[in-house]
Amino acid sequence: MAEFVQRHVERIIPELEQMERIGLFTRGEIKKIIRKRRAMEYRLQSRLKTKENYLKYIQYEIKLLSLIRKRREKMNCFYKKKEIDNAIAVRITKLFKAAIYRFQSDVKLWLSHIEFCKRMKWNFSISGMFSRMLQVHNKNPAIWLSAAKWELEENNAPENARSLLQRAIRFHPDVQLLWQEYYRMELMYTDQIRKRREILGVKDTSDVKDAVFQGKIAMVVFNQATETIPDVEFALSFLPICCEFDFTEEHENQIINHVQSRHVDKEIVWHVMAKRILEKKKVSSHVDESLPKHKAAKQLETEAFSIYEKGLQNIHTKKMWSLYLQTALERLQKSKSEKSLKKKIGKIFELMKRASEEDLLAQDLYLEWARLLNTFDKVEEAKELSIRVAQKWSTNTDVWLFCIQLHVQSKTVKETVSTLFNDAIKKVPDKDALPIWKLGVEWTTVACPEKLKDLLENGIGVNCPVISLPMKELYLEIVSLKDGIASARCLYGRLKNIRPLSLGFFRKMISIENAQLKPPIKHLRTYFEDALLDFGEIDVDLWIDYIRLELSHAKGKPENCGKIYWRAVKKLTPEKADDFVNQFTMLQTGHDISQPEYAD
Known part of the structure; x- marks a missing residue:
């Protein structure tokens, strides 16, 4: 091994002598370069050759070449470029080839070599490199495209590019x-x-x-x-x-x-034909160029809509109607006058009514119809339509939310909104109904505060954790804000006995307690202990926060941290215990993120 390394080092001596002679590097720097290259060569001559060793050597030589160029520019010295710069570039290419020979499956290695050749402007060798690369990676379409792009755009060889893409298509x-x-x-x-x-x-x-x-x-x-x-x-x-x-x-x-x-039986074809007329006036032979701009646009719009109508005669589907209406809605946004706006909205209402009568109007367009009715002061019609849509898609959460929100915004009588809410939570599956419950709580808080408690009680009683668990947290928060901390503590004592429970429930109560001017540590310890009964085996942060409480609270007992530590190590699963020990060590050594201090 040593003989090979020594031979390679001796080969670079003339190049190093030239560097020193023209003043690119000092003698001390030359010695450092020799030591570095010798170390790199030893790594490459070892029995176990790794890609990382090749890449480190290549990276070192590229940086050295870049440094030489900078020093040449600074000194305005461009002698012996062939003996120095070219020699280093050739060595980098040899290293790339050696690495690629051993790790041919690495596409990035090939591309890095090609990129280096581009920087050196060795265009004569890039085509051959792409050719060799494609022999190994002919199943990768992206490489075929890169090779063809190079031939056409940079090598100015369209015939080669055409040949490459034809071969690629034969493979793929x-x-x-x-x-x-x-x-x-x-x-x-x-x-x-x-x-x-x-x-x-x-x-x-x-x-x-x-x-x-x-x-x-x-x-x-x-x-x-x-x-x-x-x-x-x-x-x-x-x-x-x-x-x-x-x-x-x-x-x-x-x-x-x-x-x-x-x-002709595909909806997208008719859609594209109509859109081309609207987007490119030159494709329409029926437009009089002498017409004013707004009249010409109107004529184009009429022609495009007639294509949609022909499409509906051939393909009577919900998708066809959707594409037609989406285009009409886009044209509505481009209206520049109130008169034009009224005509277009009338056209849209007419189309939506036709599609609805044929039961071919999509759900999202039904909702858009209701929004437009509400926007253009047809509130009662919008509300009636929203109820029809909710009944048609009775298990859809978004439809019910839209319907209820529309009635709330239009200040509908409380009894109607309440009825809609009750219908929604009955028909929408419990796993999807949480947004409806939250909307109900928001509305009841403002409109019917006397019924809020009953609503929250019903929410926590739902036999679905997706609803009951968030509702418990919401219940605690509302009671603490309305009735004070004492009522919240009382409610917590009752709710913690109603299973299932979530970690968020306990953390919500801890945050409510911490919001007090002087949070009593007695209650905070109780909440942590209750939470650890259910989640002590899996939640590391809970144990860390408990220890942090004892360390930072004015009435905390730092001597309790040792007991909490050993309890945590015993209760947590082995994987979680290791994580806990690491976090505890960081806490003890002062590498903990800042936490709000507890008041005295």
């Missing part, structure tokens, strides 16, 4: 991204040719019949892609790619014609 014919990027690459190549002609001053392109120049190869790619993957959304995904270029209007029309002929 079902990967949509490969087809999309292949299509984009052909359009980019066409765009480059067009721009090159513009730079050369050739403006007349009417006589150019070249297939690449006209973008026909891209359309061949699209046709092959859609034959391989006959999915409508995949076919439509090529439209945004077309929009990136200014010569692809014909491509867009061909894509639309393609999906129309093959997927």
Whole structure:
């Protein structure tokens, strides 16, 4: 091993002598470099070669090369670059190759080597490196794309890029991204040719019949892609790619014609056709260019809506209605005058009524309908509609919340709101009903405070921990605020005997007690002891907080900490006990996060 290391060190001596001779490094620095490289070489010559050792050596050499460049610029000294800088760069490449040979499965290692070559501007070697990498990682589509992108954008070799993507598709014919990027690459190549002609001053392109120049190869790619993957959304995904270029209007029309002929039974096709009219005026041949801007926009909107109507004649589904109404709602937001706003809202109400009568209106659109009615001063209609929706989706939490909130905001009589709340908690499954209970508590606190206690009692009595446990905590908080700490302590004494209990229940009572001006340690100890009976085996923080109480409270007894410590070690599970010991040690050594002090 030593002979190999010595041989490698001797090879770098001429390079180091040149560094010292031209003043890049002092003799002392050269000795440090030799020691560092010798240590690195010994690690690489060991029997167990690790990737980390290679990476450390590579990183050291890259930093050294960067330091040399900085010193050259500072000294304005650029002699012997081939003997020094290039020699180090070649050594880094050899290290990369050695590491890659041993750890070929590491994609990052390959890419790091390629990135280094890019920085060195060794473009002549990158294509070969990508080729070797793909021999090992041909199942990774992202690497094929990276290689093709390099060939097209940086190596200016579109034929190589095309060849790579064709090979990638043979390996992965079902990967949509490969087809999309292949299509984009052909359009980019066409765009480059067009721009090159513009730079050369050739403006007349009417006589150019070249297939690449006209973008026909891209359309061949699209046709092959859609034959391989006959999915409508995949076919439509090529439209945004077309929009990136200014010569692809014909491509867009061909894509639309393609999906129309093959997927006329898909809602998304009609939606895209209508949206194109609204987003690109040039695709509509029926708009009079002499019309004022607002009238032209109205005509386009009418034309787009007529496409949705045709779609409904072919596909009578809830999704079709949803897409139609979503577009109508988007157009509503773009209204610029009150007159236009009224017409559009009237149109939306009409459409929603039609969809509702056919039982094809989605739940979210029902709620949007009610919101719009409420916004445009049709409050009673909105409330009636919200009740209908709640009855239709009687187990949905969001629907009931919307309905109740709408009635509360419109100051409906208390009896009606109370009835709605009772209906909601009966029909919504208990596991989903907690938001409704909380809303009921908020409303009752303001509107019917005399019924609040009964509501809370009903909440803690529900045979579902998802509701009963949070309601206990809420009950404690409300009683402490309304009736004082004494009533809260009394309630705590009763509720702690009603199972199940949560850790949050005990912590809520501890926080309520700590909110007092002088929290008595007697009660705080009681709460901690009660909590430890149920959660002492699993909760480390509870034991730590108990110890912290004895240390920080004005009437605490630090001598009790030892007893609490041994109790914790015995009761906690082995894994939790180790965590507790670590936290306790940090607490004892003063590395604890700051906690509020207890009053005297």
